[in-house]
Amino acid sequence: MNVLRAAWWIARKDLIVEARSRELAYTTLFFAVSCVLVFAFAYIQDGRSLDFGPAEPVANSVMPISVTDAAAGILWVAVAFSGTLALGRAFERERQSETLRALLLAPTERAAIYIGKLASMLVLMFGVELVLVPIIGLFFDAPVGRAPLLLAGLLVAGTVGFAAVGTLFAAMLIRAQSRDVLLPVLLYPITVPVIIAGVRGTAAIFGAEPNLEAATAWMSMLVFFDAVFVTLALWTFAPVMSE
């Protein structure tokens, strides 16, 4: 059977299950919005965003920090943390009634399971980002409409890289007792380059002096990371799931 077709059926099944239970959508969204709100309490006073710069550089700091710079970091922190929550549950449902065994018994390449799971995770994470971006714009005065396509490109490329590694690790840890603890421990060090590129690229758009060329360069780097991570994950998924 065509791998992509099988992956589509698996992703479709996951999305139908999610649409009915809404378990992941609600928890992930709630967590992501809570995360942004916590930062908002620190950065908003008397209904206005606090401005930490750039007029007075902080002693011993490399560069002054502005609220819009922080907004880029906050956006990616919320994406990464809520994404980890979702990824941790990506294969959890397949543990119930051991349906993962049924998927592994099907006459399809194991890669189809990985691609299907990754696709359904991406849909969920993109949905959360659709809500997050306007909230970031609202609370932190971030110019989210300045280069919308570039911002969308950065978020898509960054999310693909993050979820590609996360889906693989979630599959690897499905039999581990302390998988909820182990997933972030394994995931964050590997995906640090993705998060950094995402934050720098987004900050280049949000900054007082936008640098769209730099943002494009960061996006290209994210696409490179995506290619590397997805290739490695496809290569290692079948052996990981063989027993």
Added chain:
Amino acid sequence: MGRSHRAATPRVGLISVSASSLIDFTQVELAEVSRHYGRRRALARTSLTFRAGEIVGLFGPNGAGKSTMLSVIATMVRPTSGTVTYGGATAKSLGDPLRGRIGVLGHDLFLYGDLTARENLEFFGRLYSVDRLGERVEAALAAARLTERANDRVSAFSRGLRQRLALERALLHSPRLVLLDEPFTGLDDESTALLTARLRQLRDSGAIVLMATHDFENADDLIDRMICLRDGRVREVPDARGNLRVRYRQAMAEAWS
């Protein structure tokens, strides 16, 4: 024990199942198969042959190695040593399509609780590239006597209903080799009769049926061959008359006393 039926020319299912039909086999052979989990021996140098058109009962105490044997034959677990061949070819040489000729009903039922009965069957039917899927799904629902509850979520089903649906899910793609782990669990009399009839039907169609069970009463009139396991070691019990449970106890006492 049930009649021994050997189909000379085994018949594949009534409706073809596309590419996976290309792989056909009339016997499965285990040669010196061992499987260890760390220091624990789940299967020890087991050699057995299963032929088309027979139902083989696997009996033994808990932890004897029955489920491990089914997992090894289902290609889910690699043997530590020895080989399993399907019509003379190994799982590695046959590749992914081999799994399209194997149907597994596990102790866990491999069903999605948030999907309806019909959606579960359609999902797995698509993964197995079953031809004329709609027709096959309706037939499967009818065979499980779940047509009226086809659009109900599986999470609302009793264990017996789920067991019936899980059996049809395992058989949807007309497998040549059917592996059943405790298939009678949670079934009422009517469902048990249905399952028994379905397994006989499979045997008559030339499938190889392996069934791990503790249910001697239901297996007594059904199986063609009895195999006992204990501590990963196998003993084949010769065909004979008499109560299955009594013969099992005798075999266990003789072999492992």
